[in-house]
Amino acid sequence: MFETLQAQPADKILALMQMYKDDPRETKIDLGVGVYKDATGLTPVMRAVKAAEHQLWEAQTSKAYTGLAGDPAFGDAMVQMVLGDAVPRAQVAAAATPGGTGAIRQAFELIQMARPQARVFVSNPTWPNHLSILKYLGMEMVPYRYFDDETRGVDFDGMIADLKTAQKGDVVLLHGCCHNPTGANLNAAEWDAVIKVLQDTGATPMIDIAYQGFGDGLDADAAATRKVAAAVPECLIAASCSKNFGIYRERTGILMALSADTSAQKLNQGTLAFLNRQNFSFPPDHGARIVTTILNDDALRSDWMAELEDIRNTMLGLRSQLAGELQRLSGSDRFGFLAEHRGMFSRLGTSSDMVDKLREDHGIYMVGDSRMNIAGLNAETVPILAKAIIEVGI
Template identity: 65%
Template sequence: MLGNLKPQAPDKILALMGEFKADPRQGKIDLGVGVYKDADGRTPIMRAVRAAEQRMLEAETTKSYAGLAGEPEFHKAMAEMILGDLYKPGTTAALATVGGTGAIRQALELARLANPGLKVFVSNPTWPNHVSIMNFMGVPVVEYRYFDAETRGVDFEAMKADISAAKQGDVVLLHGCCHNPTGANLTLEQWAEVAAILEKTGATPLIDLAYQGFGDGLEQDAAGTRLIASRIPEVLIAASCSKNFGIYRERTGILLALCADAATKELAQGTMAFLNRQTYSFPPFHGARIVSTVLTTPELRADWMAELEAVRGGMLKLREQLAAELRSLSGSDRFGFVAEHRGMFSRLGATPEQVKQVKEEFGIYMVGDSRINIAGLNQTTIPILARAIIEAGV
């Protein structure tokens, strides 16, 4: 039977990781993988996370199953962090998931159960796994224009025109902040216009909030999501704890379903728990308890927020340094967008041939669409990257 399987195309980013590891050159630079790294190339354990784990180990008395949908403490802590004063327990269903990717998958499963004829509107470009998951599920994907290759900003008029075609029962997938792969974000005024379109069409927003705290700040990065939540009666939010808590391998995420009334919330909550049971039964517990411990312990929360702010500030400095270096080498400000983008990623606008040249001549690895992970840089490697970009004719 298994001999009948068809080979699957490898994930391009994971394949790039393997290629980087196999490269014997000293001084090679990995800007492909979407993982936060410090100046020494490590993904450190945050101080508050380590302290929370120590507390957990001392207090834990069992490894038995926890809640099928996750623990209420985790639900509440995350919902309050994302929604602030807009969090309404009586109309918000919540589900602990296997990472933010699991939250996206369960959101799509939930939406498809609600509407078997579901279509999902997805930005062009978007995180490749979004489309890969939908294709695997057989969910029709409709691309909407998003990135302006000329300005390296948002092509907002085109975006509005395209998402206006969505209908009631369709889902519009939005990046809550720190757009992956471009780094180009909507302004709050633009979020308001998107909300007006959703109000008119009746389409359901699904917000992927994978990088809260990595852009303009913990509260600021949730502003667009909160604006949508304040105006649209049904909203799906898929959030990840991998980046802002640095717990990638714990696979901790959450799906929130904001509902119009309590009865719909109970229906959604039961369906979401059913989806967990059918997919992996009980969700992971350890990472969720780390997060709830950090968020509900004042001294740990304060330390976590301080370290998260330092991470965010460090990435902004790297952006500014890279933009300044490129300005100096090019004699122009055509790379000013690098400093304006937010989050871990920017799309440089290089062709696949230029990306290949940079890899072969300089040992600098970036995704084929020229997405770079800003967190993969440091003060030493920024001049190397800048020179490679200019010499490749980007």
């Protein structure tokens, strides 16, 4: 039977990682892979994570399965972190998943079960895995305008015009903060306008929040998600712990389904458990238990938040340094958007040919659509990147 299989398209980011690995130049810079790196190029284990793991090692007496939806304490802790008091806890169904990607996959399958003909509106551009999973599931995608290649900001008028074509039963996929791949985000007034469109059309929002704490702060980054959740009768939220807890390999995520009343919550909770059972039975627990331990311990939570702030401020500093260096070299402020963007990523808004030239001539690796990982830089490599950007003529 295997002779009927066809080769699948290579993952562009994984291919880029291999090209970087094979490049012998000592001055090469990796801005492709989406993980946080410190100034030494290491993705560190956070202090609070180490301490929580030590506590678990000492106290844990069993590796038996947790429930189909994971440890309820993890759900409680994550709902509080993401939503705060925006929505009553009794209206939120929650299930642990293998990473944020697992939450997104489960959300799409839930949509298929509830509304097989639903269209999913996705920003142009969006995280490639959104599109890949939707295509694999055979779900209809409708792109909405988002990034303006001229301003390197949000094409808000185009976004609103496109979202107004959504209908009741459709789903609008939104990035809660730190838009991937562009780094361009909506402001508070723009979020209010999006909410008004959702209310007018009856479309259901689905929020992917993978970088809470990497933009403007832990609560500030959740503000839009909380505002949306409080304003609509139903909402889906896929949250990841990979970045803000630095536990990428532990594959820790959660899917939340918000309903208008507690009776619907019970049905939603059972459906999330059913979907987990079909796809992987019980979700992984180690990362979830680390997160729960940190969020429920005042000292660990305080230390985690302090380190997360250091990470956030480091990336903001790199953004400002890069924008300033480019202004110095170019004599213009056309790169000021880099300091305005938030999160790990920014999109330069240049051609794939220019991206190739950066790689071939300067050993600078970024995704073909010009998305670059700001966290792949340090104070010494920022001037190298700025000089290369000017030399290739971006």
